[in-house]
Amino acid sequence: MNVSAQSAASALNPKAGMDPTAAKDQIRDFLTILIAGQKFGIPVLQVQDVLGPQRITHIPMAPPEVAGSLNLRGRIVTAIDVRKRLDLEQRTDGDGHEMSVVVELENELYSLIIDRVGDVLSLHNDFYEKTPATLDPVWRDISMGIYRLENELLVVLDIPKLLNSVHIDS
Amino acid sequence: MDDLIAEFLTETNESLGELDVDLVNLEQNPNDQDLLAKIFRLMHTIKGTCGFLGLPRLETVAHHAENVLGLFRDGKLEVTPAYVTLIFESIDTVRVILAGIEETGTEPEGDDTALLKKLDDVFNKANGDDSAADELEAAFQDAPGPEEEEKAPESTEPEATDEDGKKKTKFEEAESALAAVEDHFADSELPDEIRLIDTEAMAEEFLNEAESEEQEEPAAPPEEPAAAKPAKSTPPKQPAAAAPPAAPRGASAEDGPKTSAVAAQSLRVNVDVLENLMTMVSELVLTRNQLLQILRTQSESEFTAPLQRLNHVVSELQEGVMKTRMQPIGNAWAKLPRIIRDISVELGKKIDLDMRGQDTELDRQVLDLIKDPLTHMVRNSADHGIETPEGRVAAGKPETGKVILNAYHEGGHIIIEITDDGRGLPLEKIKTKIIERELATAEELEAMAPQQIYQYIFKAGFSTAEKVTAVSGRGVGMDVVRSNIEKIGGSVEMKSVEGRGSSFIIKIPLTLAIVSALIVESGGERFAIPQLAVRELVMASQNGDNRIETIKGTPVFRLRDALLPLVSLKKLLRLEHRQSGKPGSAAPPMGKDELLDATVQEIAQESGQKNQYIVVTQVGAYNFGIIVDRVFDTEEIVVKPVAKILKNIDLFSGNTILGDGSVIMILDPNGIAKVTGEIEAQDTLSRESQSEAAIFSRDERTALLLFKAGDQAPKAVPLSLVSRLENIRMDTVEVSNGQTLVQYRDRLMPLLPFNHGVEMNGHDDKPILVFADQVRSMGLVVDEIIDITEEIIDVQLSGHSGGILGSAIIDGKATDVIDVGFYLKQIDENYFKDHDDTPFQSETSGASSKNTVKKRILLVDDSPFFRNMLGPLLSAAGYDVTPLENPLEALKLCEAGARFDLIVSDIEMPEMDGFAFAEKIKTETSWRDIPMVALSSHATPQDMDRGRTVGFHRYIAKFDRDTLLEGIAQTITEYYTAKQAEKAAAGDNANEGELI
Incomplete structure (x- = not known):
């Protein structure tokens, strides 16, 4: 899965031309992830790695979202339980095969524990919407907007906010 | 920029740093010939290198400074502060030019004639009485200044001579060159500047040149610019070198190989390379640990021997690489003597700089970062802190002020103390300033302790110097210092007593390092405790002598003859909550009370359990035990900082990856001690005021x-x-x-x-x-x-x-x-x-009832029992007592500026007895006006006489409580009433009557 996600990302990158400040007529790539049935998107360039289940060291006294830390090829990565962060119920159908997406923020690696990783999608700005003002405040905070997909909606995750508010919360 | 020039800049800056120290030393020991030679050589190298790189302005300055230095070295001129200042001025000019080169790659424009003239004047004056023959010789030797050479095309003429003379003996060559020079300079208008020194330099250059020619090597390597440059452009000077051949040649033979040998022994490596190397070694260490871990699970393996070898090699490699990063802190201090000297000269103060612990090593990165803050603080101490000699004498202090720098390791930190015995921080002035700058209101200040108010000096834009001097008082100050230190994770504390001096304590953590840690387990999870903090391990059994006891639920342990407070790691980290509750549902840190309750339960619950381990941990002077379930071995770990999210958990100082690849948290003993509330360490302010309380x-x-x-x-x-x-x-x-x-x-x-x-x-x-x-x-x-x-x-x-x-x-x-x-x-x-x-018996002493302000008594006695008994006795009698174990500690307090109204000292003490103590106090310290009372169990008349001679005002038998209290009260009354003189005289009489 690691390979597929990354190779897909790299294959799509060239034509994507990821310039956030560019004009409206823009196609952007997102790695889609699934949490509690909801599809989220992470800008693909922010994704460092996709991991399967890992041995995680619990960190006593840490904020509740912090699931622990793990060793990723010699680097220590802080694991964030995204379900907790998003005020979602703990997974009950967990088969122990949860996955993580590793992102980097301010030179630190974070592994976001999610349910499942999906495809990489190239999405056109035409399908982009601002985050509805009526959304749950926690969600509104971490959302950079919504993409209308064919059958469902994709919430774009604002990674710095997702992690920064962890900082603030703690 | 040219690589060569970059190289030169680094080298020269280093040399200049050395020069600073040496020159200050020289001023103090003007007759140190070795020192003179060294300074001269350094200057000479700078000059030579400049010439090679085509930096005429720099070369001229160096050259003229070198002339004057030569006079010192040859004993023709006495080293006086005025001359040293002149040399400093030259060095500063050199620095300015260097800075210009660093910026633009070329020499900055500028006029040095004033400086050059001063140097020449000195030089000429010193040579004014030289013999005519000398002058003649000097005229020959006085080759054009380097700048002139550049301009004078004629000077290249003799080069032909030089080339022709390649195969001739030196003397022949010299002769012909001499002739050429004679011709050339016959009608030149020359200042009668004598460059005797140059003869040696020339000889050296000459030899080098000959050498390099022999080897048919281009004189390009940067180590040899001194040799290379003259080879190209200064042949006219050679005759001078040849004229007095013997002595200079000896010197040059010595010089030449020395420089090259040094060059061969050290080379410059980019810090990034070292950084990388360090990272790689860290990873290697981790991998090694991993391998060793695997090996442990295998009973017999062919890998055993090679892995052991690998283990040793890696350990040594690690040590070696660590060493490359470490530098003695003395390097950062090299400039300080010069700074202090400048301040003394400029402000007319007398200042001694006492540097201790120069060998304390620390990471060079850290070193670079603290260099400036340190310099600033030392400058502050000398400038603001130390008074003028008159002021000091008026305040009853020795004329010469003292600035003490002290560096040492403490518990994984490096502590740097900067202490001065100057006037301390002026509280009132600071208050005025705070109000002026609207940093706080007068009412707020009223409520603050002096130490709290002092902290305002760390706020931006705060400077208390009344006038701006060249060295400090510009308003950029302690705030920058503090932010710089905090940037590297350090802290700075400040203490001050008005009139007695102030002291700054900088604490820098040793991060990045590989440390040895003890791996323990609690509640099924493993943690690392830095070995540095671990004093010993104790196994507590359920029954018998080694059991954990509780006092109102607080677990304690009898460790030999003392009670050791205990902390259960499981309770502290709430590990059992996690086991029973949801995983990862950590709660906020517990309050002290909750903790105690939890511990009670634990003790009860675990009483049926097998043995527990107590990790006896030391934080500063405070010992406590951490209860853990299991203890594994120790492991070398690379401390990695924790993620930002976890930064505010005091209990961890970092995390690391163990040999088996798992991530493990590193416990911070300081944090644990803090959380369990056993030591005073909440915020910086209260810690400061409390440590203040402890000291003063x-x-x-x-x-x-x-x-x-x-x-x-x-x-x-x-x-x-x-x-x-x-x-x-x-x-x-x-x-x-x-x-x-x-x-x-x-x-x-x-x-x-x-x-x-x-x-x-x-x-x-x-x-x-x-x-x-x-x-x-x-x-x-x-x-x-x-x-x-x-x-x-x-x-x-x-x-x-x-x-x-x-x-x-x-x-x-x-x-x-x-x-x-x-x-x-x-x-x-x-x-x-x-x-x-x-002594514990209560009695209100006359002293306390008469005086509203408590008198402070310093009690020095080596017997803890006696100290503990006498302390409360005196407190009960209305005194403020500071008990100390030995006179050395007392002297430290004295240095720190503490004040007392009376000193009570035992006589028989190890290390320093009471007589020596009194003598020292009465002759050398600021406490000389404090009355002293001797306590002894052996009060022979001889002892009493001796006691009086060394300065004790009273001699009291140790176990006579009434006399002691009365004696103390009387001594104090005598000394601190209005009719002091009169009463003191009367007291002396009374004194004798009381001696037992």
């Missing part, structure tokens, strides 16, 4: 054992007096010869009930406070141990019944402070024969 001792906290006996009122006794706590079954108590005894540790120990309310029969266990002195002990039977607390003993009501010293507020309750001496005396008048009086 107004309100020293005393650990007190609280208990109940007879009635419900809590009683307290200083914990340090209690040797042990025991539970003894009352039916094991025996009576012999009218005394209640119990068999304790194979001896008979007399027992006393605390008062009549305490029953000593029945079959119950009763807690016993055991007081012991070396061999003998006694037990005091009480009803219940309540708690151990730390309080300032402030006996407010003096007791009237026997055995009670008085009442104080402890833990918010009126508590009787008991008089241990009273009970000791009850057992046997001579029981503790060394301390057989009852």
